[in-house]
Amino acid sequence: MVHSMTAFARVERAGVYGTLSWELRSVNHRYLEPHLRLPEAFRDLEGSVREALRQGLSRGKVECTLRFSEENAAPSLQIDEQRAGQLIAAAERLSSMISQPALIDPMTVLSWPGVLVSQNADPQALNAEAKALFTAALDELKAGRNREGVELARLIEERLQAIRVEVAALRELIPGMLAAQRQKILDRFAELSLEADPQRLEQELVMLAQKSDVAEELDRLSTHVGEVSRVLKTGGAAGRRLDFLMQELNREANTLGSKAFDPRSTQAAVNLKVLIEQMREQVQNIE
Template sequence: MVHSMTAFARAELAGAHGTLGWEIRSVNHRYLEPHLRLPDTFRDLEAPVREMLRKGLSRGKVECTLHFTEAAGSRALQVNHEHARQVIGAAESLAELIGQPAPLNPLEVLGWPGVLVASSTDRQALNQTALELFQMSLDELKEGREREGMELAKVIDERLATALEQVTALREILPDMLEAQRQKIHDRCAELQVALDPLRLEQEITLLAQKSDVAEELDRLTTHVAEVGRVLRSDGATGRRLDFLMQELNREANTLGSKAFDTRSTQAAINLKVLIEQMREQVQNIE
């Protein structure tokens, strides 16, 4: 089953520490290219988030943004007593050099960097919650990519059916096209009042049939159409394989057009190229 590379997912969770929110946007790209926007206090999550993306997705430019709104009074603060002792000791040492030092204010000590610290247990729990919420967002994104992939597959299937109809119709009218060319030569000779050697006519028709023989192209087009249908229903990343098949289909359609000797075969080649281009545009969005 094919998956699109275009999707959006959002998940939000409110807790005692505040509100966490993830937004994930993905668009088509040749490879997997993650872009992370994380608050400074959540930088430790970058490596595990990238690993989760690597395991969950194969291709696409993916933008992941984490929002965190801290709840008022939620931060559990602890005093780093060892660091506080060092600050006090330094202050007392400096006080000896001053004649009449002012009394040491405990609030000033608390304001010194590193004396008050957030609970490491709370930070670890918050990081874990953020990762679990990211997994939920990623699952939602994958579901969205799958739904859109199913719609893309329907569109491509419709174009495949139409392309196969074009190939089948052209195969059926090839004998009529050769007969029409024979009659055209007859009519032209009659108009010019030129005697035509029947043997020479057959030789010319045979030569024309050889030059305009498109049986191999029609066979390959039929085979490629069937292969595209098979790949659409296979598991895993299929975008690159489908893109290659679009190139092969286009190659055969070009050859078909170059061998055309009748307006009907020319029109069939044009119709096929239009259908292939429409499919190729959809394939660009498939993972």
């Protein structure tokens, strides 16, 4: 299976300390080029994120953005027992001086400044959670690249089949086209009442037929089409190999066009170049 270089993934997770979210965007590129946007508190993750990308992807420009929000963080409070004890002791001493003191209200004690203390987020725990979440985001991105890769392979296979049909049709037409070209030349000589050495004329006609023969180009086109299909089925990081094969297919189509001596062969060469260009555009997105 081949993989696309274009995909998007977003994962979010709410925890005790707040909400973490990763956004990963991937587009085509000659090499693997990661771009990381991390909050300052998560800079320690950069090395492990880059290594995970290197292990999981071969090519593509990948933008990775991490966001962290504490707005929805679950309250995590601790009681400063020493301070609360001091406050209660002072209240009890004051109560002993009053004839009918009121009971000490715990909520009043808790509302006193410094009795309730907020628990700060643990940086190591946050980094570990962000790293685990990145793994999930990367898996989602790879799944998206795989799905699009399947679609790209299908589109390319459709063009390959169209090329097979075009090549087969032209192969059948070539003998008749060569015979028609030969007869056209003989008719022209007869029309002009020119006398020619039959042996010399036959040699020239053979040479002209050889120059016009595109059997070799059609064979190479068929070979390259078979190789493209094989690479698509083999999968992996096949983008560069497929790009090379597109160049070779285009080279053969150009040669076919330069040898064209009949409107039908000219049209076939144009059709082939259109199909190859359509495949080349799709191949640019394959990893």
